[in-house]
Amino acid sequence: MMERTHRVRRRVAATVCAAALVLPLTACDALTPGSAAAVPGPRSVPSSTAVPDGDITLRLQFADAPLMVDALIAAFEKGHPNISVEPQYKTFSDYVQNLKLTMTSDTAPDIAQYAVGMTDLAADGHILDLAPYREAYGWDRAIPPVSLDQLTAGQTSEATGGRALFGVPAGLSMTGIYYNKELAKKAGIDGPPKTVAEFENQLAAAEDADLTPLGVGALDSGGLHLWAALLNQLMPTDDYWDWVNGTKGATIETQAAVTASKLVIDWGRKGYYNDSANGTAQVDSTAQFAKGDSVFLVNGNWAAGQLATVMGDNVGFFPMPGEQASSPTVASGFSVSYAVSSRTEHPEAAGAFLDFLTTPEAGQIISDNGFMPPNPDAVKKPEGVLADIAEGHRRAVADDGITTFPDFAAPAMLDRLRSGVQKLIANRIDPSDYLDSLQDEWEEHHAE
Amino acid sequence: MPSRPPVQQPPDVRVRSTEVRVRSQGPRRRSSYRGYVYVLPAFAVYFCFAVLPALHTAYLSLFEWDGVTLGDWVGLGNYQEILQDPILRRSVLNALVLVVFFSFIPIVVGLAMTGLLARFRRPGMGAYRFLFMLPQVVPLVAVGVTWRWLYGDDGLVNQTFRAVGLDGVTRAWLGDFGAALIAVGLVGTWVLSGLCMMLFLSGVQKVDPSLYEAARIDGAGPIREFVSITLPHLRGELAVAMTVTTVAALASFDIVYVTTNGGPGEQTTVPGLLVYRLAFSEGKVGLAAALAVVLGCLILGIVYLINRLSRSES
Numbered sequence: 001m002m003e004r005t006h007r008v009r010r011r012v013a014a015t016v017c018a019a020a021l022v023l024p025l026t027a028c029d030a031l032t033p034g035s036a037a038a039v040p041g042p043r044s045v046p047s048s049t050a051v052p053d054g055d056i057t058l059r060l061q062f063a064d065a066p067l068m069v070d071a072l073i074a075a076f077e078k079g080h081p082n083i084s085v086e087p088q089y090k091t092f093s094d095y096v097q098n099l100k101l102t103m104t105s106d107t108a109p110d111i112a113q114y115a116v117g118m119t120d121l122a123a124d125g126h127i128l129d130l131a132p133y134r135e136a137y138g139w140d141r142a143i144p145p146v147s148l149d150q151l152t153a154g155q156t157s158e159a160t161g162g163r164a165l166f167g168v169p170a171g172l173s174m175t176g177i178y179y180n181k182e183l184a185k186k187a188g189i190d191g192p193p194k195t196v197a198e199f200e201n202q203l204a205a206a207e208d209a210d211l212t213p214l215g216v217g218a219l220d221s222g223g224l225h226l227w228a229a230l231l232n233q234l235m236p237t238d239d240y241w242d243w244v245n246g247t248k249g250a251t252i253e254t255q256a257a258v259t260a261s262k263l264v265i266d267w268g269r270k271g272y273y274n275d276s277a278n279g280t281a282q283v284d285s286t287a288q289f290a291k292g293d294s295v296f297l298v299n300g301n302w303a304a305g306q307l308a309t310v311m312g313d314n315v316g317f318f319p320m321p322g323e324q325a326s327s328p329t330v331a332s333g334f335s336v337s338y339a340v341s342s343r344t345e346h347p348e349a350a351g352a353f354l355d356f357l358t359t360p361e362a363g364q365i366i367s368d369n370g371f372m373p374p375n376p377d378a379v380k381k382p383e384g385v386l387a388d389i390a391e392g393h394r395r396a397v398a399d400d401g402i403t404t405f406p407d408f409a410a411p412a413m414l415d416r417l418r419s420g421v422q423k424l425i426a427n428r429i430d431p432s433d434y435l436d437s438l439q440d441e442w443e444e445h446h447a448e
Numbered sequence: 449m450p451s452r453p454p455v456q457q458p459p460d461v462r463v464r465s466t467e468v469r470v471r472s473q474g475p476r477r478r479s480s481y482r483g484y485v486y487v488l489p490a491f492a493v494y495f496c497f498a499v500l501p502a503l504h505t506a507y508l509s510l511f512e513w514d515g516v517t518l519g520d521w522v523g524l525g526n527y528q529e530i531l532q533d534p535i536l537r538r539s540v541l542n543a544l545v546l547v548v549f550f551s552f553i554p555i556v557v558g559l560a561m562t563g564l565l566a567r568f569r570r571p572g573m574g575a576y577r578f579l580f581m582l583p584q585v586v587p588l589v590a591v592g593v594t595w596r597w598l599y600g601d602d603g604l605v606n607q608t609f610r611a612v613g614l615d616g617v618t619r620a621w622l623g624d625f626g627a628a629l630i631a632v633g634l635v636g637t638w639v640l641s642g643l644c645m646m647l648f649l650s651g652v653q654k655v656d657p658s659l660y661e662a663a664r665i666d667g668a669g670p671i672r673e674f675v676s677i678t679l680p681h682l683r684g685e686l687a688v689a690m691t692v693t694t695v696a697a698l699a700s701f702d703i704v705y706v707t708t709n710g711g712p713g714e715q716t717t718v719p720g721l722l723v724y725r726l727a728f729s730e731g732k733v734g735l736a737a738a739l740a741v742v743l744g745c746l747i748l749g750i751v752y753l754i755n756r757l758s759r760s761e762s
Contacts, residue, residue: 033511033519033733097728100515120731124517219623219711276601278712279623284600412730415710422712426625
């Protein structure tokens with residue numbers, strides 16, 4: 001008896017202690033997560049292009065192409081001696097994962113590379129709406145609208161009443177198919193295909209010639225590019241945009257998406273992919289292609305520099321063709337773009353830097369580093385595979401056919417897409433189940 | 449504690465007995481308080497950097513929070529969501545499979561190694577031990593990257609199979625739906641076997657050598673010696689090894705993240721990876737915190753069980 005009351009008393013004491021620890025936590029308002037994230041500093045952008053005198057230091061945080069950024073900064077500082085830009089490089093995954101913490105901290109960089117999480121940050125006022133600058137600097141003339149539209153986060157501008165703008169592109173990207181010219185000739189393939197059906201025939205021809213037709217690196221995000229490329233051809237672009245932008249009522253569970261997913265399965269069943277597509281990282285599949293392990297390779301323009309160096313004139317590039325030869329060119333792509341923090345003390349200087357990115361001088365630096373400048377007319381014509389890419393991009397821009405990557409639809413979408421496409425490649429999921437899992441994720445994110 | 453049947457005692461005896469107990473506890477209690485003073489600095493550090501963050505995590509798990517904007521109080525909603533998530537259930541199963549590779553096999557290997565190494569003293573044993581301990585001093589991320597190469601299409605594993613004529617066996621191990629989890633598990637086996645071996649070897653050194661001598665005089669062979677003397681003396685080390693390796697399996701993150709990132713499909717997804725994804729790439733910090741709390745409780749429960757079992761055995 002005695003022992004039991006002791007035990008009960010001890011238990012009561014423990015509960016009281018625990019409650020005493022937890023209660024002040026719940027009572028304290030400052031502990032509510034997110035309550036300390038209010039934005040200080042300027043919330044809007046001046047509409048004049050004047051830059052104040054005096055020494056200004058801008059901190060620029062980025063994750064892509066350090067050499068390009070260094071060259072851009074050097075050229076910018078030459079024209080603006082009183083502004084110095086301090087680059088802060090982070091690896092891509094590091095950058096993306098810490099983006100929200102970085103941009104909501106008191107030490108947020110003045111300028112930051114645009115990434116998926118920026119949409120939420122923009123909605124909460126942590127990123128400056130640059131619409132006034134677009135008017136003042138005339139960016140609508142210097143940059144193709146399709147590149148700017150990717151950076152509006154689907155919002156209207158409070159400052160100008162028109163479209164918002166949360167970044168300026170410097171270097172555009174695009175996915176497509178590389179091909180090994182020598183191997184293609186061996187398989188009797190005489191040039192880029194005009195239609196998806198023709199491309200399938202070429203894959204079959206490569207298979208018949210005892211070559212690996214298509215290199216895919218699906219261990220990381222590489223498989224996604226294959227699926228998205230097919231989806232881009234089969235799904236109406238407007239419907240795709242609605243889905244990626246989270247427009248109410250949009251869905252990925254369409255016949256077109258089923259067909260695209262089925263194609264991924266079919267090609268896998270027919271043995272068109274490298275044996276270990278699911279176990280190969282994107283960079284490794286690129287290296288294997290450069291060695292001559294496959295006739296075709298799915299990847300983006302970011303691999304072009306490496307492939308041109310290794311393969312020289314032996315490599316070509318084409319965007320995934322459409323259903324008919326007359327179909328518009330549609331490809332996933334985005335830009336290495338830069339946004340400005342709402343906490344910056346130098347919005348004018350940041351604006352001047354972003355404007356510099358739209359100049360021909362910056363365009364040439366971007367082009368030299370293997371990316372496509374926002375305004376391709378202003379730079380020297382590239383050669384070899386870079387010329388193929390530039391031409392493909394020109395056609396896609398002309399057709400209004402540059403779409404963002406499908407993982408922009410929701411923060412968790414990349415994981416669903418990656419594991420889903422891996423299952424498609426291994427023929428372990430029904431297309432409708434796969435699309436259903438994507439739509440579930442979409443609905444969960446866009447529920448509010 | 450075993451429950452005793454209540455003993456009927458006359459009231460005066462009982463009073464006296466408690467008096468005695470209280471009196472006898474006097475000096476002991478004072479000294480035990482002094483003990484607390486000694487651990488206070490360590491406890492303060494531990495409290496600030498382990499207990500408080502854990503409590504804060506538990507508190508965050510009651511919110512729906514994207515990491516930036518004001519969080520919404522959802523009570524136990526996150527926990528409800530977790531229990532209904534099929535991917536999560538799958539990940540817990542995967543983690544339990546990893547326990548076999550991270551805990552069971554390394555312990556068996558470690559015991560076998562101890563049996564071989566403890567009895568004989570031969571030159572070069574130090575180097576052998578060092579080699580097996582080596583995986584312990586390499587960061588797990590580097591281990592993961594290295595094994596990703598080894599498991600690759602043209603990696604050493606496939607090359608070896610091809611060299612011995614087993615071309616049919618080769619595959620991209622980390623991309624194969626059937627083999628990926630086992631492949632990841634074997635990386636853990638490689639890492640943790642050395643740890644188990646070192647633990648057991650240090651345990652064996654505490655055994656009185658005369659016991660072995662006696663056994664040998666009695667005509668015991670190496671196996672008999674191992675079963676009758678070495679194994680019983682390693683009970684404490686076994687409990688430690690089981691605890692450490694099981695925790696490593698259930699909380700596994702780095703090896704999986706670097707080698708497969710949970711793929712192909714959800715074949716190698718583990719709870720630790722989901723916590724990381726939810727918090728850092730999906731912006732569901734509350735949900736991630738709830739999952740971390742559930743995972744923590746699961747680990748504590750299993751560790752408690754292991755300790756309980758090893759104690760009741762001894």
